[in-house]
Amino acid sequence: MLRDAMQAVGTPAFFDVYQALFRARVAFGTFLMMRFDPGQPPSLLDHWIEPGRLRPTALAEYLESTYAFDPFFQYRDRVEGGGVFRLSEVAPDRFFSSEYYLQYYRGSGLCDEVGLLAPVARGGVAHLSMSRRDAQGPFRRAELRYLRKYAPLLLELLTQHCNKISPAAQDGLVVARPPLADLIRNYAKHVLQFALTAREAQIAGLVLQGHSNGSAAKTLEIATETCKVHRRNLYRKLNISSQRDLFGLFKHLL
Structure with a gap:
């Protein structure tokens, strides 16, 4: 099976052979191969989703907007x-209590995810995502040990394949979605009639992504107390009191 995967690199047969390589030791309900390129939304290279087990619009929503979360x-x-990486290893510290996770991720019937991330040509990153449904339960320790033991090989196969089939998109071919903070600030100004500072909009985006004050402050390289002040000002201007209220105002931007 490994020899088959090596021989299939760069061909249409690779995805099915690569998936079989994982399936021999790991159970999953979705298997998605995509590419993240600078300043662009994700590019879906190939995918398998267990029939009838995922909300029909979930993948389209992800590729259009919710990838930002x-x-x-x-x-x-x-x-x-x-x-x-397991989802819990890369998620912001409050991600699992965020409204996005509760309404969109859990709403799709998923309970756990493991992803491979591998640098590819021209600053891109190849991503292989495997998710588990509620009925399957979280990934087991033996499965994670297998993935980590063979990670160098699995990552090398993914890198070689994505470099051969998917050169980075050229400038101007794909319209990049504005940063979440810009979307929030523009909507607040033109629709809600509230003037948010650039920093308040950044913090709003990070809070919606599942960051606590401390985590948002670390991301923005500011003091936690400074972040708290900006967040209080943000909530005061919007006349809200919680992350749930914030999500209610801006969830249509997803």
Whole structure:
């Protein structure tokens, strides 16, 4: 099977053979291969979803907008040499209590995810995502040990294949979605009639992605107390009192 995967690199047969390589030792309900390129939304290279087990619009919603809330997408610039990561290892510290996770991720019937992230040509990152449904339960320790033991080989296969079939998109061919903070600030100004500062909009986006004050402050390289002040001002201007209220105002931007 490994020899088959090596021979199939760069061909249409690779996805099925690569999936079989995982399936021999790991159970999953979705198997998605995509690419993250700088300044662009994810490119879906191939996918398998267990029939009838995922909300029909979930994948289209992800590719159009909700990818901005995906911890693996947020983590793409920090992978260095690549690796195998469980969702809980890359997610912001409050992700699992965020409204996005509760309404969209859990709403799709998923309970756990493992992702491979591998640097590819021209600053891109290849991403292989495997998710588990509620009925399957979280990934087991033996499965994770297998993935990590063979990670160098699995990552090398993914890198070689994506470099051969998917050169980075050229400038101007794909319209990049504006950063979440810009979407929030523009909507607040033109629709809600509230003037948010650039920093308040950044913090709003990070809170929606599942960051606590401390985690948002670390991401923005500011003091935690400074972050708290900006968040209080943000909530005061919007006349809200919780992350749930914030999500209610901006969830249509997903």
